[in-house]
Amino acid sequence: MTKHDERTAGGRADLLQGSLDLLILKSLVREPLHGWGISKRIRQLSEDVLQVNQGSLYPALYRLEERGWIAPEWGVSPEGRRAKLYRLTDDGMRQLEAGREGWRLFAGAVERVLAST
């Protein structure tokens, strides 16, 4: 158990299969980020509810890169270091829109099922 886990214990949600991709894409909409920046952005945006298992971010990043949804570029990180930044591509933007629709449908449906009892 890490300190993050302790601090967010009780209010933490595991990521559903496939939703990590969506979160990564969304986190890159405003600006290119490096790997750690992405994980931090997701934590911030979800107000520490969503925890990305930090190592598992990388297989996901390379998968998205292979699909052409994000593109790597070497740049300078906010910390002033040379780092590999990921940028959202046009394909990635379209994918994010499609994914968002899908997610809303899915979440709404689950909500309706749960509300019915």
Place this chain on the structure above:
Amino acid sequence: MTTSPRKRSLLGKVLRRNELWSEMDEEMRQHVELEAEELVRQGVPPAEARQQARLAFGAPDAWREEAWGARVPRWLEESARDLRYAIRSLRRSPTFTTMAVLCVALGIGVTTTIFGVVNGLLLRPLPFPHPDRLVVLYATQPAQDTHGVNISRPDFDDWQRANHTFQDMGMFSWSTMTFTGTGAEPERVEAADVTANLFSVLGVEPALGRGFAKGEDAIGAPRVVLISWGLWQRRFAGDRGVLGRSVMVDGQPATVIGVMPPRFAFPERGLAWQPLRRDPVNDLPSNRFYAGAIGRLRPGVTIEAAQSDIKRVSLDLQRARPADNLGWEAEVIPLREDIVGKLRRPLLVFLAAVGAVLLVACANVANLSLVRAAGRARELALRASLGAGRGRVMRQLLAESLVIAAAGALLGGAFTVIGLRLAGRAFPDDVPFYFSLVVDRNVLVFVTLLTVATAALFGLLPAWRAGHQRLSPALRDGTAGSGEGREKNRARSTLVIAEIALSLVLMTGAGLLVRSYLALMSTDLGFDRDGIVSFRVTLPQTTYGEKPKRVIFFDQLFARLRGLPGVEVVGSGQGTPFSGWNVEGGISIDGLPLQPGEERIAHYQIVTPQFFRAMGVPLLRGRPFGDADRDPAAPNVLVNESFARRFLNGRDPLGYRVKVGEPDGEDPWAPIVGVVADYRHYRLPQPMQPAVYFPYGAWPSSTQTVVLRSRLADPLSLVPAVRQAVRELDADVPIYRVETFEQAIARTLWRQRLQGQALAAFAVLALLLAAVGLYGVVSYSVAQRRREIGVRVALGATRAQVVGVVLGQGAALVMRGIVVGLVAALLLSRPLAALLYEVRATDPLTYAVVPVVLGLVALLATAVPALLAARLAPQAALRAE
């Protein structure tokens, strides 16, 4: 936002693996650092922060593997790993690797070379547009089974006019041209007279200037000539100014109108062309002896359709002029078939032979791999039991095979480049321009497929065995190699038996072809080949148009040549044996009219009185020509034995009279005054035809071949003096085709010689490979049986007995190989029969000698390990285990 960047290729990622991995490392290291810094900012002590950050990240190795898996498919990654492992493993056994790669390189090298030749001659399109629509037309008499006869001009005109299937057809006649003037030596080149449309039928345009125009073949049209690129470069120094200029051709001015593209020659080696003129004397329907035709089919027309179309035209012609055309038809042959028809079978035999060499090489490598696998039994069993799994072990061994095959293919490919150059030299006068022996896409695809097939051939058996060996005994046994049983020995023995059998098949084929070549070489030629040099002289029509002038020239030349030191006899005919001067024509015999359907076609030759003495051909009856035989109005002739046998039923020809052409023709009846022995004139193995010889004095022709018989060991040393003599008489007269009879015979037999040589070379390769394989198997089994041999020696066995045991083992393999090989050879030599001359495909001598030779070589290969075994000291042998 921009579009997604171009993705890296898979191969690029695999090749740049190290770079990409260190990039990932760096990225993940930074991540952990940043996380730790963040924790420090939140008040965690630095050491603890680093610890926490590492824990939060998880095991970087696992994430990296998984991340890499997102980039490169698993199978590719695993294959790359197998290959890396294979290369490492092969590096550890350099002897095995070197031997195996060399075997494969040899097999792939020769196979690909021969395929390259097959590709160049049989597969690559001929260098004309739509070459598959080009055909050659011949006259044929189906009833007499006479094929491939040249055609007459009137027939050609009618075929061209009445057919519905040809886009166009052109006609040509073989000739030679002499270029004089321009301050250089006179030069004689092979040439052709062609119809104006012939080159456009072929689809070849002049590179400079223009082609022939309609009407330039009319009688009395100004003389024009097209020359080849090479002739233009050589004789006219590539000067464009030669276009439109008048040059001296055959002693007459002709205007150069164009230069054909580089390398182009027609037919075969012709280098200059002029229009085929209409000629009222020669353009007779029955004069089928001087021209060939090439046609271009309309798009979509099959050979069969063209054949039946032209047959219809032929039948119409038979009705229209039965006297000339009865029984005559036309045959349509694809151009390539016409060019390579005779080479196809030997080429396919070669391909089969090198395939056998490759199989022997594969068997050898398979054997080596089995031995090596035995040595690695423990290692492989260990790997399998440690979870690598059988499939994994098999994959690794197959990867090793693939690496060996690929290395062998690279080396063999280098050999192919050289081999194709050597193959080009096998042609008697360089490779004809329409073939190119090059490594092209076909060859590359072939060698790639061959590499994979080869790897599978020699790799599957050892890999399957390694994957299926029982694990426990291999692990339990302390000694390398004792974990394998009788079964594996049997596999290796079977491979060696196969190698020996294949070698025997190849040796038998080579033996048959070599015997056949020797039979041809020792054919009784009927003339004395030693001490002769011959050359051809052509007198220009302009200066020697009148017959007496020719006679004077040759009389003077002969007198000079007779005076040269070492010269014994000087004679002359129009053509010498194997020179291709095969002039034939109809002959009539006084008092013996032709029966219906009978034909008398004889070989014609105009000879000087000393011709037969110079050739060493005996006169059998009557008298030779004398200096008095000079009257064309009352000529005498000589005939040969075949003439008497074929046309006179063996009666004495003396006293009969003959006439050129029809009995009612204008020529005078000429009495036969002598009979000479038959000698081989046509390309071997064709027999001599009935022949009629006319006296040069009565019919002096402008082209004569001079035959010099000398006492000199090297008759060619006369050549400078001969050239000098001709130059002194007339500096504008060229001499050409200078050769000894030995050279002429070698030239005429080049195909047979090549067949024998090539197959013999392949057989020697196979035999050597098989010997190496046999040596390997026997010496390996000696090494395996060291303990047993040690015990035997300790118990009192003599060295001779030990040698006997080992030799016996080898002999058993060899005998089985020979038996299998003999049966296979008997079955497989049948396709060779068509290539054989005076030797049957079941030639007993070949079948007796080949196994003996093979047995001796095998004995040698077995004797070495046997003697080594005998020298084994018993203590050492026992200790070794």
